[in-house]
Amino acid sequence: xxxxxxxxxxxxxxxxxxxxxxxxxxxxxxxxxxxxxxxxxxxxxxxxxxxxxxxxxxxxxxxxxxxxxxxxxxxxxxxxxxxxxxxxxxxxxxxxxxxxxxxxxxxxxxxxxxxxxxxxxxxxxxxxxxxxxxxxxxxxxxxxxxxxxxxxxxxxxxxxxxxxxxxxxxxxxxxxxxxxxxxxxxxxxxxxxxxxxxxxxxxxxxxxxxxxxxxxxxxxxxxxxxxxxxxxxxxxxxxxxxxxxxxxxxxxxxxxxxxxxxxxxxxxxxxxxxxxxxxxxxxxxxxxxxxxxxxxxxxxxxxxxxxxxxx
Numbered sequence: 523x524x525x526x527x528x529x530x531x532x533x534x535x536x537x538x539x540x541x542x543x544x545x546x547x548x549x550x551x552x553x554x555x556x557x558x559x560x561x562x563x564x565x566x567x568x569x570x571x572x573x574x575x576x577x578x579x580x581x582x583x584x585x586x587x588x589x590x591x592x593x594x595x596x597x598x599x600x601x602x603x604x605x606x607x608x609x610x611x612x613x614x615x616x617x618x619x620x621x622x623x624x625x626x627x628x629x630x631x632x633x634x635x636x637x638x639x640x641x642x643x644x645x646x647x648x649x650x651x652x653x654x655x656x657x658x659x660x661x662x663x664x665x666x667x668x669x670x671x672x673x674x675x676x677x678x679x680x681x682x683x684x685x686x687x688x689x690x691x692x693x694x695x696x697x698x699x700x701x702x703x704x705x706x707x708x709x710x711x712x713x714x715x716x717x718x719x720x721x722x723x724x725x726x727x728x729x730x731x732x733x734x735x736x737x738x739x740x741x742x743x744x745x746x747x748x749x750x751x752x753x754x755x756x757x758x759x760x761x762x763x764x765x766x767x768x769x770x771x772x773x774x775x776x777x778x779x780x781x782x783x784x785x786x787x788x789x790x791x792x793x794x795x796x797x798x799x800x801x802x803x804x805x806x807x808x809x810x811x812x813x814x815x816x817x818x819x820x821x822x823x824x825x826x827x828x829x830x831x832x833x
Contacts, residue, residue, distance in 0.1 A: 525583040527614075528576035529560035530569050530596060532588035535619040537688065540588060547587060547616065550634055554642040558585070563592075573599025577607040583830075584611065585641060589619015590670060590737075594809035597651060597669050600827060604665070612828035614641035620688055620739075621696070621810050624670040627734035627749055628831030641830045648825040649749040649833070652733050656806055656818035667823070668808040671737035671744070674795055674816055675710050676728040676759075678805025679703050680738070681812055696739040700771065709761030711798035712816070716756065716790040723798065725761035731793055731820045732757060737810075742777035744787070749833050752824040753789045760784040793820045 529551065533541035551558060563569050573584050573596045586596045593615060600606055600613070616637050617625045630640050652668045683699040707727075714721040714729065730737070732744030732755040744755035762770075762784060773779035780787055796817045797804050804816040 527558035527583040528581040532592040535588035554638040569595035570599040585614040670734040673730040681807040715794040717792040730757040745777035
């Protein structure tokens with residue numbers, strides 16, 4: 523492949539294992555990429571800055587080495603002041619993280635050489651991305667983009683627990699974090715609006731705004747979601763008691779949860795989640811990262827980003 527390429531590596535992804543496997547990745551790259559440079563991130567959100575600068579320097583392909591959070595940072599770097607830096611540039615993915623769910627919706631196979639083959643030989647497809655306007659933890663209005671799945675409520679608390687364990691270098695399954703979080707979680711009272719309807723205020727466990735099909739290390743939250751159809755699959759779960767949750771949580775791994783009477787799925791271009799006045803700090807999660815809290819508005823940006831993969 524002759525595209526001018528910047529490779530951005532998050533060495534701390536996958537509990538630092540990416541740093542250990544970098545030699546193998548570096549040795550494999552020249553067989554698939556003709557011209558490339560590489561840099562390592564050293565702090566949160568640095569991949570966004572690196573991507574932006576690389577695109578301004580004329581790079582046509584940005585290859586991310588890391589997990590879903592790294593890809594989220596890189597995708598945000600395709601924008602500056604809410605405009606695409608180079609709409610013709612593409613994103614390539616070398617999965618190497620604690621969570622690599624986005625690659626599944628793009629049909630990127632496991633294995634280093636397999637993923638590099640997709641980058642060098644696969645098509646560049648234009649996919650939708652999500653844009654979220656939300657409150658930071660200090661109360662300031664902010665905006666970010668996401669590639670795969672955003673959610674609020676219970677999912678945000680699970681991601682918080684998972685990330686805390688990851689920062690302490692403790693290996694832990696997402697399922698284990700989910701089960702420990704539910705024992706102390708209280709359902710949240712919210713008002714939900716979509717571009718098609720206003721949903722009555724009620725107590726909800728979680729709302730997942732899905733562009734891709736899978737999140738949370740293998741949970742098929744939105745099995746019918748499509749990356750280029752111009753719509754979110756919005757999965758909304760009403761409040762559940764502890765026993766009810768334990769009896770049904772396994773179904774999300776098989777994608778059979780949508781038949782539950784407390785779970786609804788809506789296809790929408792825009793979703794707004796507004797907490798009841800007595801609810802505080804309802805976290806939102808974007809591709810595994812925790813940027814802030816509700817109220818938040820989620821909007822689809824159709825077919826805007828080129829990605830190496832298949833839909």
